[in-house]
Every structure is written in C-alpha cells, then in structure tokens.
C-alpha cells in the first residue's frame with residue numbers, strides 16, 4: 114500500500130492522549146500510522162505527501178447506527194402522514210423495505226458510502242432490511258463497502274413482522290455473513306447479528322437468534338425502546354419491560370449495540386451498564402419521529418457506553434453532534450447541561466464501540482501503531498485552538514467547515530474534495546434515480 118505523509122496540519126489525536134498539535138506531520142505506512150511528530154522533524158520520503166497547512170487533521174468519524182437502505186426514500190411523497198411512531202414504520206419504512214430488490218440495496222449502499230466519504234465518516238455500523246431480498250443482501254452491501262474502501266459492520270434485521278420464511282431467511286443471512294467474516298477476516302468488514310426490535314420479535318425467534326449468535330460468538334445490533342409503544346407492547350405481551358426481556362433472553366452484552374434507548378427506566382439503565390451493552394444515541398431521528406430523547410447524561414452517569422448514530426438522517430457526524438447538544442439543552446430546560454457527555458458520545462463512545470468490533474485498531478484516535486483512518490478539514494482557527502478549546506471549535510467551527518481529504522487504512526479515498534475512487538458519482542446517482550423511480554412504483 115505504500116507510504117503517505119500528511120504534513121503541516123494541526124493534528125488532533127483524540128484518544129486517551131487527546132492532544133492538539135500545531136504544525137505536526139503524520140506518517141502512514143501499510144495502512145497504519147507509524148509516526149506523529151513536528152513537521153520539521155518528519156521530513157521523510159513517502160509515496161505521496163499531502164499538504165495539510167490550513168487544515169485540522171483528525172481521526173475519521175464513526176457512525177454507530179445507520180441504514181444504507183434509506184437512501185432511496187429521499188423525496189418519496191406516497192407515504193400517508195403518520196400519527197405516531199408505529200405508523201411511521203407501517204406507512205413508510207416497512208412498505209419501503211418490502212419493495213427493495215438486491216440492486217436497490219447495492220446502489221443505496223454505494224450512494225450512502227460516497228456521502229460518508231464526503232463527510233469524513235470512515236466507519237459505519239449498518240442495520241439492513243429487505244424482506245423480499247434477504248439472502249445475499251449483506252454480501253451485496255459488503256461489495257459496496259469494498260468498492261468505496263471505508264469500514265463497515267453489517268447485519269440483517271431479523272423480524273417476525275413478515276412471515277416465518279422471511280424470519281428464517283433473516284437468521285440464515287446473519288449466520289452466513291457472520292461465518293463469512295470469521296472465515297476470511299477482512300480489516301474493513303465486521304458483522305453483528307441484527308434484530309429489528311423487541312416488539313416485532315417473538316420469544317421463540319429471539320431464542321433461535323441467541324442460540325446462533327452464541328455459537329458464533331457474535332453480539333447483536335437492535336433497536337431498543339425507541340418509542341414508548343415498544344415498552345407498552347412488552348409490558349402487555351410479555352409482562353416485563355424491553356431491556357429486561359432482552360436481558361432474560363440473552364441479547365444484551367458487551368458486543369451488543371442497543372440503538373435509541375429513549376424510553377428506558379433506571380433499572381433498565383443499570384441492566385445496560387451491568388451487561389456492558391453499548392447504546393447508540395440517534396437524536397435527529399428521535400426528533401424527526403417525535404418519540405422523545407435519550408437521557409445521555411443519565412446513561413453515562415450510571416456507566417453505560419453511549420455512542421452516536423444517525424439512523425440514516427445524515428452521514429455528517431458533526432451535524433448529528435450539534436443536534437444532540439441542542440436537544441439535550443431543550444429537554445433539560447438548561448443551556449449549560451450535557452456538553453461533555455454529548456461530545457463524548459462521538460469522540461469517546463464511538464471509539465469504544467469500534468474497538469469492540471475492531472479490537473486494538475485504534476479507530477477514533479490518531480496514535481502510532483493505530484489504523485490510518487483520518488480526515489483533513491479546512492480550518493483556520495479564529496480563536497486559540499488547544500486541548501481546552503477543541504470542543505468549541507468542533508461544534509461551532511469544524512462542523513461548518515469542509516472535509517477536504519478522507520483516508521481509510523492509509524488509502525486516500527478523497528483529496529482536495531475530489532473522490533479518488535473507481536466510481537463515477539454522477540453515473541451512480543443517475544442509476545439510483547432510475548431505480549428509485551421503479552422502487553417508488555412498487556411502494
């Protein structure tokens with residue numbers, strides 16, 4: 114893969130050291146960072162040198178929960194207005210996912226992944242559904258991930274909301290992809306066992322899923338207590354709250370990601386903490402669906418690892434971070450609350466979640482020996498930029514600036530805002546438009 118020198122930038126390491134290093138250089142060799150030093154000291158020949166003057170060099174962003182398949186819904190107006198979250202699913206998402214064909218899955222992933230590269234998001238944890246095209250769907254997504262060159266963790270969302278054959282396919286698809294990842298470890302790909310949500314899964318199906326995941330040593334990726342209706346259903350049908358039911362059935366654990374957790378009580382928060390289950394906070398989606406907002410400070414205080422996901426609302430993690438801050442202030446009626454806990458979801462929580470999937474790779478930080486996943490953002494700081502002020506620059510400055518360069522495992526996927534991929538972005542969008550027209554006909 115060769116060597117890449119990024120020189121002259123302000124290097125923000127994040128991670129435990131969390132340093133802000135003006136005029137530093139980063140040397141990447143064979144996919145890893147081999148040196149970080151002051152630019153004048155790191156004058157070494159490299160296959161390529163990138164001039165990072167006027168730029169902040171920082172770790173690529175991680176998205177802890179998204180759905181590539183949502184891409185082709187943009188502009189669709191056929192869904193009837195929803196009176197609540199259940200109707201959002203019934204009127205829109207479950208109609209859309211039933212209409213998806215394999216080619217729609219492939220194209221929606223490619224489009225979403227190019228948008229991720231443009232916004233400096235280098236690792237994505239996806240949750241996929243295409244009930245009438247289940248088998249092979251994760252291989253199609255994996256091919257798109259390989260084509261673009263980012264990292265992704267994939268799963269198929271098992272559910273009983275369709276028929277038994279589709280549920281059986283859902284289990285088989287997760288098993289096949291987990292086995293594929295175990296057989297031929299690809300540094301860019303990881304797998305979890307996908308579950309839709311407690312309210313669309315019977316105990317019997319969950320027991321089958323847990324048996325397979327346990328055999329394969331896999332964790333789960335599941336929507337948890339996104340709306341109050343998930344809790345109402347659980348109490349009515351099973352006599353216990355959602356997190357307790359999932360815990361009893363063996364779904365929780367340090368490899369599991371629970372997306373949302375908007376409607377969890379203190380006992381459930383303690384169960385999430387005790388089992389080491391990570392939570393993916395998705396504030397823009399929660400605002401859009403009017404379901405409430407997760408209490409990130411409460412989750413953090415009780416020891417839950419909380420990351421930040423977008424639920425496909427954007428591939429721009431800094432936009433999601435800003436929304437997370439504003440809604441926290443509004444929910445608490447306090448403009449001074451939750452700053453550090455909210456920033457930590459993106460900067461610390463997502464790195465911790467990625468470390469469970471890519472142990473020791475050092476995703477979400479820049480350190481010697483760690484993966485060379487970096488972004489360069491155009492930025493001339495108008496106020497002092499150091500460790501004590503970085504958060505303010507991230508939220509109010511860097512979030513408004515352009516990502517210039519995106520690098521994954523030492524490979525430059527975009528530089529000078531130009532994609533360096535064997536993909537024609539305009540042609541791809543034209544194909545996606547064509548497919549969406551047909552998809553919307555079937556909707």
Ligand SMILES: [Zn+2]
Nearest residue numbers: 240336372424
């Ligand atoms: Zn979701």
